[in-house]
Structures are given as structure tokens and as C-alpha cells.
Amino acid sequence: MKSWEDLIHPDDKTRRAEALRAHLAGKTPVYEAQFRVRAKSGEYRWIASRGKVMSRDENGAPVRMAGSNVDITERKRAEEELRESKELYRTVFENTGTATILIDENDIITMVNSKFEEYSGCSRDRIEGKMRWTDLVAPDDAEKMKAYRAARLAGAGEEEAPSEYEFRFVNKDGNVRDVFLRVAVIPGTKSTVASLLDITERKQAEKRLFEAQKMEAIGRLAGGIAHDFNNILTAIIGNLDLLKLDLPASSPHLKNIEGVHSAAMKATDLTRQLLAFGRKQIITPRPIDLNRVIIEMKTMLRRLIREDIEIQTFLGRGIPSIRADEAQVEQVILNLALNARDAMPHGGRLTIETAGVYLGEDYCSKHAYMKPGQYVMLSVTDTGAGMDQETLAHVFEPFFTTKQLGRGTGLGLSTVYGIMKQTGGSISVYSVKGEGTCFKAYFPAVEESANQPKRDEAPSGALEGRGETVLVVEDEQDVRDLVERILTRAGYKVKACSGAGEAITLCRESSESIDLLLSDVVMPDMPGSDLAEIIRSSGKIKTLFMSGYTENVIVHRNILDEGVNFINKPFSSRELLRKVREVLDS
Numbered sequence: 330m331k332s333w334e335d336l337i338h339p340d341d342k343t344r345r346a347e348a349l350r351a352h353l354a355g356k357t358p359v360y361e362a363q364f365r366v367r368a369k370s371g372e373y374r375w376i377a378s379r380g381k382v383m384s385r386d387e388n389g390a391p392v393r394m395a396g397s398n399v400d401i402t403e404r405k406r407a408e409e410e411l412r413e414s415k416e417l418y419r420t421v422f423e424n425t426g427t428a429t430i431l432i433d434e435n436d437i438i439t440m441v442n443s444k445f446e447e448y449s450g451c452s453r454d455r456i457e458g459k460m461r462w463t464d465l466v467a468p469d470d471a472e473k474m475k476a477y478r479a480a481r482l483a484g485a486g487e488e489e490a491p492s493e494y495e496f497r498f499v500n501k502d503g504n505v506r507d508v509f510l511r512v513a514v515i516p517g518t519k520s521t522v523a524s525l526l527d528i529t530e531r532k533q534a535e536k537r538l539f540e541a542q543k544m545e546a547i548g549r550l551a552g553g554i555a556h557d558f559n560n561i562l563t564a565i566i567g568n569l570d571l572l573k574l575d576l577p578a579s580s581p582h583l584k585n586i587e588g589v590h591s592a593a594m595k596a597t598d599l600t601r602q603l604l605a606f607g608r609k610q611i612i613t614p615r616p617i618d619l620n621r622v623i624i625e626m627k628t629m630l631r632r633l634i635r636e637d638i639e640i641q642t643f644l645g646r647g648i649p650s651i652r653a654d655e656a657q658v659e660q661v662i663l664n665l666a667l668n669a670r671d672a673m674p675h676g677g678r679l680t681i682e683t684a685g686v687y688l689g690e691d692y693c694s695k696h697a698y699m700k701p702g703q704y705v706m707l708s709v710t711d712t713g714a715g716m717d718q719e720t721l722a723h724v725f726e727p728f729f730t731t732k733q734l735g736r737g738t739g740l741g742l743s744t745v746y747g748i749m750k751q752t753g754g755s756i757s758v759y760s761v762k763g764e765g766t767c768f769k770a771y772f773p774a775v776e777e778s779a780n781q782p783k784r785d786e787a788p789s790g791a792l793e794g795r796g797e798t799v800l801v802v803e804d805e806q807d808v809r810d811l812v813e814r815i816l817t818r819a820g821y822k823v824k825a826c827s828g829a830g831e832a833i834t835l836c837r838e839s840s841e842s843i844d845l846l847l848s849d850v851v852m853p854d855m856p857g858s859d860l861a862e863i864i865r866s867s868g869k870i871k872t873l874f875m876s877g878y879t880e881n882v883i884v885h886r887n888i889l890d891e892g893v894n895f896i897n898k899p900f901s902s903r904e905l906l907r908k909v910r911e912v913l914d915s
């Protein structure tokens with residue numbers, strides 16, 4: 330038969346023997362040891378052994394000893410399980426991916442994970458048992474959260490005590506972050522566990538996207554209105570032109586007509602700006618040297634801007650060309666400079682700067698619709714009044730103005746915004762109330778080098794027709810009638826149609842040759858360009874397109890194809906005649 334000693338687990342034998350020896354030698358007041366013993370079934374069981382020497386002989390050698398052996402296997406197992414589950418919870422707590430904290434009934438934070446240390450900027454031992462959750466909440470949100478918490482601890486439902494909501498978290502340095510919170514009461518206690526997720530970036534991205542979409546929508550609306558207006562204005566202005574021609578130079582009505590005319594021209598201006606914002610303006614982009622444009626504008630700016638404002642330019646050396654419509658670039662610079670002037674009623678400094686920059690993923694991820702790449706930056710900075718947050722949030726919206734009635738239309742910056750979008754760039758603004766404002770526009774850079782500008786030649790020579798036949802295709806009756814009258818008057822033969830189908834039939838059946846097709850770009854039955862193709866195939870006919878705006882084939886993304894003749898609505902009779910003559914003579 331095996332002795333008791335033999336059944337002890339080999340790893341525990343020495344430990345037990347030493348404890349016993351020490352006690353027998355009188356070194357410890359009691360003998361205590363825990364060790365495993367093999368049971369009959371073959372498994373080891375934990376034994377807690379206790380004993381004490383009851384009497385010793387005159388030499389101190391033990392004579393009699395009493396004690397007990399208790400099977401503690403179950404207790405041991407429970408302890409082990411508890412330790413394991415604590416470890417498990419700690420691991421889960423650490424690795425939730427969110428900042429997690431425990432809060433006791435007195436609002437003290439009792440436990441935090443390392444993500445929370447990171448969020449708060451404080452180390453664990455400075456938080457646990459010391460800090461209150463309210464120390465880390467933006468004051469504006471604290472009251473609401475206290476009410477939720479009281480309700481939650483009182484057992485209220487989701488309505489009064491939502492378990493998920495957003496609030497603003499303030500870290501040790503006072504930085505405010507948007508945080509999503511999820512909180513629950515630990516059952517049977519007044520403690521709560523809360524996990525926090527930083528959603529600042531996401532919220533900002535959402536806001537940016539929302540802004541961009543909002544501007545898109547307003548742009549579409551503006552473009553649509555402007556389109557209809559262009560047709561109306563073409564009719565108004567053209568009819569006025571004709572009326573003027575009919576009246577003798579001494580007519581007292583001429584003054585009134587002038588009044589209507591100048592009002593219509595103002596409306597035309599407004600429409601142009603709306604179109605620019607809606608990115609529906611038809612443009613002719615070419616490679617441009619931005620620095621040259623600024624240099625050429627300097628004299629004009631100096632004239633427009635009061636003496637008490639100093640104008641500084643810092644033009645970057647060797648910066649790449651941009652591809653844009655020069656008139657639009659001028660408009661951007663002018664609008665920004667005029668705003669700067671208006672922001673400095675008591676004088677100051679206007680700085681115009683250019684630089685070549687590379688915008689990386691980082692910048693582009695923060696600006697909706699921007700692609701990483703090489704850009705040319707134009708910045709216009711003033712030392713003026715600056716703007717508050719409220720104003721900043723709306724500056725690019727059409728008709729947003731803080732200027733007195735009649736002073737500003739609020740279309741300046743929306744035009745700039747539209748132009749920058751149409752060029753594939755972007756614009757952003759930085760402003761401090763009372764300090765000044767800086768607008769930064771980014772134009773995509775191009776490889777091609779900029780040629781000297783091709784200025785519009787001043788038209789000369791007669792505007793009259795020489796009996797040529799013009800086929801006018803326009804679905805708006807007012808415009809069609811007007812064009813017909815202008816051309817007939819000037820000595821052209823005119824055939825007018827309201828649509829492409831009619832025009833094609835007319836061409837086929839007519840024995841007379843047609844010299845020029847003057848067609849609207851957008852028509853209900855067929856795009857003007859397709860019509861031109863068909864008509865051209867039946868003879869040598871020149872084409873001139875007219876439109877207020879278009880999303881059509883001759884204009885790709887509102888950019889005119891090379892070699893296409895085009896006239897913008899609304900036009901004056903002079904402009905129309907000049908263009909018609911130009912195309913016929915080309």
C-alpha cells in the first residue's frame with residue numbers, strides 16, 4: 330500500500346515537507362500547507378493541512394502533534410474561476426475599442442481603460458477614485474446629462490434616460506470633442522458603465538458633405554432660374570433695341586426706353602452671377618498664368634480701392650499654369666478684393682498672394698469633391714472686420730449679405746464659389762472677428778504653359794446682312810420673333826422654326842440655299858448640335874449657337890468645344906448682328 334507521502338503531487342512534496350520540518354523545528358507557531366493528493370479515482374484533490382505540536386520533550390523535540398486535513402478542491406476551483414473571470418472582464422474592458430469607464434453612485438469614476446486615458450489626457454491613477462464624470466463634460470451638456478443619470482438610477486425608461494446619445498467631451502487641455510455615449514446601470518448596484526466613441530471626425534465630414542450638397546442644390550435652382558430669365562431678358566432687351574431704332578433721335582420716349590434698358594442690363598448682370606454660381610456659365614478655359622492676371626489687374630484694383638488701403642502682392646515664382654476662363658479668374662480676384670475693401674472701412678492692408686502647392690489626401694479628405702494633386706493657390710487677405718461663426722457659415726450662399734440694402738447683392742462670393750467649382754478647384758475661408766479674413770482659392774495646376782492672352786478683337790465694319798438666308802431655330806417664341814425681326818431689319822432673309830423637326834423639313838423642301846443656321850442649343854425635340862449635323866450634311870451651311878446655358882453636346886460640362894460659334898443669351902441686337910456677320914465672313 331502506498332503511503333500518504335507517495336500520493337502527494339510531486340510538485341507539492343517539497344513545499345509541504347519544508348513547512349512541516351520548519352514547524353517541527355519550532356520555527357513556526359503552526360504548520361500549514363496546501364497541496365494536491367491523488368484520490369482513488371486518480372485525480373488530484375487539493376488538501377489544506379493544518380497542525381500544531383502539542384508537546385515536546387525536554388530537548389524541544391516534538392512528542393505529540395494534532396491537526397486536520399480538509400479537502401479544499403471546490404474552494405480552490407471557485408477561486409480560480411473568479412480570478413479567470415476577473416481577468417476576462419478586465420481584458421474585455423480594455424479592448425472594447427471604445428473609451429470605457431465605471432462610475433459609482435457618487436459620480437466618481439472608479440475604473441477606466443487605456444483608451445479613456447488617451448481621450449482624457451490623464452493617467453489612470455489621476456482619474457480612478459478621484460475625478461467626477463462631470464469634470465470631463467462640456468458645461469452646456471452637463472445639466473442634461475445629470476438629469477438623464479438621475480432618471481436612469483431611479484429606473485426610468487429610455488424616454489427619460491436614453492442609454493445612447495451624443496455629447497461634447499472636454500479633455501484635460503480643454504479640447505472639445507464630439508462623443509457618442511452608451512451607458513448602462515450595473516445590475517444590483519448604483520454604478521454605471523459608460524463607453525465613449527469619438528465621432529468628431531465623422532461629424533465634421535458629414536457637415537462638410539451636407540454643406541457641399543446644399544450648395545449643389547442651391548446652384549441647380551439658381552441655374553434653372555437664370556436660364557428662364559435669360560430668355561425673358563433677351564426678349565426685353567432686343568425689343569427695346571428695335572424700339573429705339575424705330576424712334577427718331579428727338580423722341581421724348583428714348584429716355585424712358587433707356588431707363589428700362591439699364592434696368593434690364595442690371596437684371597442681366599444678376600443672371601450672369603447666378604449662372605456662375607450654378608456653374609452653368611459657358612466658359613472658354615485656356616492655360617493661364619495667374620500671376621500675369623494679377624499684375625494686369627493691379628491698376629484697376631488700385632483705382633477701385635481707397636487710398637487708405639495698402640495693396641501688397643506676393644506672387645510665387647515659377648508656379649504652374651492653371652486652366653481656367655480668364656474672365657472668371659478676374660471675377661474671382663475682383664470679388665474677393667472688393668469684399669476685402671468693404672471689410673476695411675477705416676483702412677488697412679490687402680494682400681494678394683500666389684503659390685504652387687501640393688494638396689494631399691489629408692486636405693482632400695476634408696474638402697468634399699477635391700482630388701489630391703498639384704494646385705495653384707490664390708489667397709486674398711485683409712486686415713478688416715473679420716466674421717463671426719454665423720456669418721462664416723453662410724458666406725458662399727447666394728443672396729447672403731450683411732451689407733446695407735442696396736449695397737450688396739450677396740452674389741459676390743457665391744459667384745466665386747461657383748467659378749472655383751467649375752474650374753475643378755475649391756475655395757475656403759479663415760476669419761477672426763476683429764482681426765481680418767483670408768480667402769484661399771485653389772486652382773488645379775496644368776502642365777501646358779500659358780500663352781499670351783487672346784483679347785477679343787474690337788469689331789469693325791458693317792453689321793448689315795447682304796441678303797443671306799438665316800435659318801433661325803428657337804423654341805421660345807418671344808426670342809424667335811425678336812431674332813427674326815432684328816435680322817430681317819438688318820437685311821437678312823430669315824426662315825424661323827420652333828424646333829429641329831420643322832427645320833429639317835424646311836431645309837429639305839426649300840429650293841433656296843441657306844447660309845447660316847442660328848440655333849438654340851437646348852431644344853425639346855433634338856439637341857442643336859444634332860440638328861446642325863443633319864443640316865450641314867445637305868450643303869455648306871455655317872452654324873451659330875445661342876443659349877443662356879446648356880448641358881449639351883457642344884458644351885461639355887459647360888465648356889465650349891473649339892471652333893464652335895456661340896452667343897450668350899441675353900444679347901443685344903448689336904451683339905447678335907456682329908456675331909452673325911463674323912460667322913458668315915469667317
Ligand SMILES: Nc1ncnc2c1ncn2[C@@H]1O[C@H](COP(=O)(O)OP(=O)(O)OP(=O)(O)O)[C@@H](O)[C@H]1O
Pocket residue numbers: 664668669672711713714715716720724725729730731732736737738739740741742743765766
Ligand atoms: N473679406 C471679408 N471680410 C469680412 N466679411 C466678409 C468678407 N468677405 C465677405 N464677407 C461677408 O460675406 C458676405 C457675403 O459676401 P458676398 O461677396 O457674397 O456679398 P456682398 O459683398 O455682401 O455683396 P456683393 O458682393 O454681391 O456686392 C458679406 O456681406 C460680408 O458679410
Ligand SMILES: [Mg+2]
Pocket residue numbers: 664667668737740741742
Ligand atoms: Mg461682395
